Amino acid sequence: MSRKNHRLFLIILIIAIICSVFAFTQLAVFHNQPGSDNATGTADVTHELLGNDSLGSVEVIRNVGNPNGEKIAYVVGVHPLENDTHATLLKLLPKQSNLxxxxxxxxxxxxMNYSQYGQLLPDDQPGRAEGQDLALKYVYPQIVNGSYKLAVDIHGHGSAYPYDTFVFSPVDGGDGEKLxxxxxxxxxxxSYYNPxxxxxGPYLTIPLNQNGVPAIYLEENSFFSQDVKDSHMLELIRGVDNLKL
Ligand SMILES: [Zn+2]
Structure with a gap:
């Protein structure tokens, strides 16, 4: 290639890169539009930032599923080390049709910096207190005042319990336990197992149960493969969706 052609080639390459970056950002903007990430395209799915402070931020994705159905809240991120199960719910629930x-x-x-979490067990400490404080400050008021029929708080554990995959209400004898x-x-x-x-619990599910919103945990063994986590999460999603509320 001559020196002149070489320069021309470089210019074209730079223009091509600029064009693809532009196209990519436009695509990302489009993807974040309300409603564009719903599987059926009928519900008006929205994203809203509820709070942002030194501990972290809290957002809510609203109207996934049947916009005329009973309202149910899922919560992910209370314990950030358990993010594999959080990511699994976020990946699967918005994709389901006919909810x-x-x-x-x-x-x-x-x-807090997630990179330090990789080598730790889900039941180790980093980020737990911060996530719980954010739940009480930003999530609890929304759910307790939000006409929800149920709240489901998603967690993971490092083989810490006699059951691998289980739901439970931390408060016995109410609608949380029944559901x-x-x-x-x-x-x-x-399984159903109350540890x-x-x-x-005191930051979200216990006060919810005590103040009119049945609330349960899902606990999943973080050591399971992603395939197993996916199939268990789909069981949860379908089991919750089939509840008569
Ligand atoms: Zn947890």
């Missing part, structure tokens, strides 16, 4: 209920997904993003047991009975691999020891 009976209407889902809002509350997403807690603790601002949790219904989900367990309608699924193959999700009677949660660090996050």
């Amino acid at each position: 009976n209920h209407c889902y809002d997904i509350y997403v807690i993003n603790v601002s 949790g047991r219904n989900v367990s009975q309608s699924t193959q691999n999700i 009677y020891q949660t660090t996050s």
Whole structure:
């Protein structure tokens, strides 16, 4: 290639790169438009920032599923080390079609550096207190005042319990326990097991149960393969969606 051709080639290459970056950012903007990430394209899915402070941020994805259905809240991110199960729900729930209920997904993003979490067990400490504080400050008021029929808080654990995959209400004897047991009975691999020891309960699920919104946990073994986590999460999503509320 001559020196002149070489320069021309470089110019064309630079223009091509600029064009593709522009196209990519336009695509990203389009993807973040309300409604564009719903599988059926009928519901008006919206993203809203609820809070942002030194501990982190909280957003909510509203109206996933049937906009005329009963309202159910999912919560992910209370314990940031358990982000594999959070990511699994966020990946699968918005993709489901023909859902009976209407889902809002509350997403807690603790601002501590995630890179340090990789070598730790899900039950180790970093970020837990921060996630719980963000849940109480930004998520609890929205759910307790939001006409929800159920809240589901998604967690993972490092083989810390006698059951791998289970749901439970931290408060016995109410609608939370009843709905949790219904989900367990309608699924193959999700047990009902109350470990009677949660660090996050007082920040979200216990006051919800005590103030009119049934609230349950999902606990999943973080050591399972992604395929198994996917199939268990789909069981949860379908089990919850089939509840008569
Ligand atoms: Zn947890």
